[in-house]
Amino acid sequence: MALGTIGNSEFDRDTALSPRERDGRRADYDTDLSAGWTIFGAVNGGYLLALLGRALGAALPHPDPFSVTAHYLSASRPGPAVVRTELIRTGRTLSTGQASLVQKAEDGTEVERIRVLATYGDLGTLTDDIRTTAKPPAMPPYEHCLGKEDGPVAGLAPEISGRLDIRLDPATAGWAAGTPSGRGEMRAWFGLEDGRPADALSLLLAVDALPPTAFEMGLNGWVPTVELTAHIRRRPALGPLRVSITTRNLAGGFLEEDAEVWDSEDRLVAQSRQLALVPRGQ
Amino acid sequence: MALGTIGNSEFDRDTALSPRERDGRRADYDTDLSAGWTIFGAVNGGYLLALLGRALGAALPHPDPFSVTAHYLSASRPGPAVVRTELIRTGRTLSTGQASLVQKAEDGTEVERIRVLATYGDLGTLTDDIRTTAKPPAMPPYEHCLGKEDGPVAGLAPEISGRLDIRLDPATAGWAAGTPSGRGEMRAWFGLEDGRPADALSLLLAVDALPPTAFEMGLNGWVPTVELTAHIRRRPALGPLRVSITTRNLAGGFLEEDAEVWDSEDRLVAQSRQLALVPRGQ
Numbered sequence: 001m002a003l004g005t006i007g008n009s010e011f012d013r014d015t016a017l018s019p020r021e022r023d024g025r026r027a028d029y030d031t032d033l034s035a036g037w038t039i040f041g042a043v044n045g046g047y048l049l050a051l052l053g054r055a056l057g058a059a060l061p062h063p064d065p066f067s068v069t070a071h072y073l074s075a076s077r078p079g080p081a082v083v084r085t086e087l088i089r090t091g092r093t094l095s096t097g098q099a100s101l102v103q104k105a106e107d108g109t110e111v112e113r114i115r116v117l118a119t120y121g122d123l124g125t126l127t128d129d130i131r132t133t134a135k136p137p138a139m140p141p142y143e144h145c146l147g148k149e150d151g152p153v154a155g156l157a158p159e160i161s162g163r164l165d166i167r168l169d170p171a172t173a174g175w176a177a178g179t180p181s182g183r184g185e186m187r188a189w190f191g192l193e194d195g196r197p198a199d200a201l202s203l204l205l206a207v208d209a210l211p212p213t214a215f216e217m218g219l220n221g222w223v224p225t226v227e228l229t230a231h232i233r234r235r236p237a238l239g240p241l242r243v244s245i246t247t248r249n250l251a252g253g254f255l256e257e258d259a260e261v262w263d264s265e266d267r268l269v270a271q272s273r274q275l276a277l278v279p280r281g282q
Numbered sequence: 283m284a285l286g287t288i289g290n291s292e293f294d295r296d297t298a299l300s301p302r303e304r305d306g307r308r309a310d311y312d313t314d315l316s317a318g319w320t321i322f323g324a325v326n327g328g329y330l331l332a333l334l335g336r337a338l339g340a341a342l343p344h345p346d347p348f349s350v351t352a353h354y355l356s357a358s359r360p361g362p363a364v365v366r367t368e369l370i371r372t373g374r375t376l377s378t379g380q381a382s383l384v385q386k387a388e389d390g391t392e393v394e395r396i397r398v399l400a401t402y403g404d405l406g407t408l409t410d411d412i413r414t415t416a417k418p419p420a421m422p423p424y425e426h427c428l429g430k431e432d433g434p435v436a437g438l439a440p441e442i443s444g445r446l447d448i449r450l451d452p453a454t455a456g457w458a459a460g461t462p463s464g465r466g467e468m469r470a471w472f473g474l475e476d477g478r479p480a481d482a483l484s485l486l487l488a489v490d491a492l493p494p495t496a497f498e499m500g501l502n503g504w505v506p507t508v509e510l511t512a513h514i515r516r517r518p519a520l521g522p523l524r525v526s527i528t529t530r531n532l533a534g535g536f537l538e539e540d541a542e543v544w545d546s547e548d549r550l551v552a553q554s555r556q557l558a559l560v561p562r563g564q
Contacts, residue, residue: 066508066536066557067353067508067509067557069351069399069509069511071349071370071378071399071400071401073370073371073378074371088353088355088394088397089355089356089394094508096353096355096397098380098397098399112370112371115370115378115380115399116399117351117353117380117397117398117399118353119353119508119509119557123534126533126534126535126536127534127535128534129532129533129534129535129560130532130533130534131499131532131533132530132531132532132533133465133466133530133531134530134531183415184415217413226348226349226376226401227349227351227401227511227513229351229509229511229555231509231538231555231557233531233533233534233536234533234534248414248415248416248550249414249415249416249515249550249553250411250412250413250414251408251411251412251413251414251515251516251549251550252405252408252409252410252411252412252515252516253408253409253411254348254408254515256513256553267533268530268531268533271531271538271555273511273513273553273555275348275349275401275513278411
């Protein structure tokens with residue numbers, strides 16, 4: 001397979017947008033949701049977040065997502081879609097905008113799939129001061145983690161798993177063998193299958209591409225995201241990413257998933273949290 | 283002072299809204315930002331979040347905030363303001379909406395202060411299943427923490443501190459004596475000065491009412507919030523709340539503040555994260 005590059009990869013092609021019209025602070029884009037990023041027919045939320053993130057990067061005066069919040073309103077389907085963006089505020093270092101992903105229902109009416117609110121900046125202008133106390137996740141090296149050839153992760157979601165190079169920490173892969181750990185943890189090495197390097201947009205995919213922590217808590221079934229907020233804190237260095245997801249509070253039918261993404265230089269490049277529904281099929 | 287109740291308290295009066303007009307899925311409300319919730323002239327972000335949360339509770343078919351994201355666009359000033367709401371989606375158990383807080387600038391033009399995207403539900407309908415691993419913060423009892431009479435917290439922000447009963451954990455109050463711990467932590471008992479019990483709306487205030495963690499990291503000055511997302515996970519029980527805020531990643535001129543709010547029954551009632559700018563006056 002040809003090596004993917006930023007701008008020429010499955011991920012870039014499947015998040016491509018065509019400008020449709022621009023009216024002052026509003027701009028619309030046509031796109032096509034690829035069936036290659038689905039899990040049991042539902043389009044992956046991280047892929048959709050990246051696609052909306054790309055639209056806002058085109059619509060706003062600053063290029064990079066700093067804080068992106070998505071509310072998932074209805075299940076997106078592979079096929080044509082429109083992204084509508086609005087520029088809310090332009091500042092010197094940050095700008096804020098919103099975006100909607102809409103599709104046509106079978107009866108021709110328009111259905112909104114996702115609403116996004118986001119602030120963008122330029123990651124290239126960030127200062128070098130770092131006073132972080134966060135530590136990279138303790139996990140085995142890439143070659144000791146479990147990839148597609150090792151088990152049922154691929155079988156669980158054949159479409160999207162063909163696009164991703166996810167290698168699960170064996171300590172959080174018990175669910176795949178029917179022996180979940182009971183802990184709300186999921187960790188993996190993360191890359192794109194065609195080798196495309198990570199950037200701010202692919203980090204939006206990375207925060208919502210691992211199996212749900214609910215699996216390791218012994219719960220099976222779909223874990224619908226209500227809302228997800230991602231903070232992109234730094235441009236990722238070349239090399240594979242590590243993604244660590246933690247759930248501390250499963251209560252009242254809801255759970256949160258806190259994700260951290262670390263790059264090959266041991267820098268925390270993204271933080272996210274989502275609120276999701278506990279699977280009903282327990 | 284008369285004991286505050288939910289519906290009859292400083293907090294309720296200062297977040298009161300008058301319906302102005304309703305047009306299909308849009309509804310506008312008039313309000314007046316109170317000078318009583320300011321810090322050096324800037325209106326507190328948690329107070330504003332609660333006010334916008336009240337507007338969405340009125341505008342949406344569900345009463346309680348489950349996930350609320352606010353992007354702070356420009357500094358709000360005490361005085362008249364308008365909240366514009368839009369109903370985005372109505373579901374059986376959840377509904378989603380957005381809101382804008384706008385004020386008139388001196389030249390009469392309209393300036394947007396805050397944009398909010400939120401999903402609402404009914405906390406009264408949540409199931410009783412709890413499988414949380416989160417633990418309440420380790421902190422001394424209320425009477426061993428530092429209140430207004432103990433030092434400079436009140437002097438730092440006289441207006442808002444007159445409305446709040448905040449008792450800082452001495453372990454995170456070193457900054458007030460010029461000896462910050464160096465750790466990105468802030469913990470306090472939290473209540474309203476007039477004794478009004480906590481509810482979902484006052485939790486939106488609680489997540490952004492403590493001194494910034496930056497103070498304990500030895501940084502002084504204003505810490506402007508770019509974006510804050512709060513998840514309300516449960517109706518708080520009667521009694522004082524504990525708020526614990528942690529910053530793990532100060533980098534590139536930005537920092538996150540992760541807040542947890544615990545009630546008197548040791549239940550995690552709210553989780554929030556904000557992205558903020560590192561103070562320049564280091």
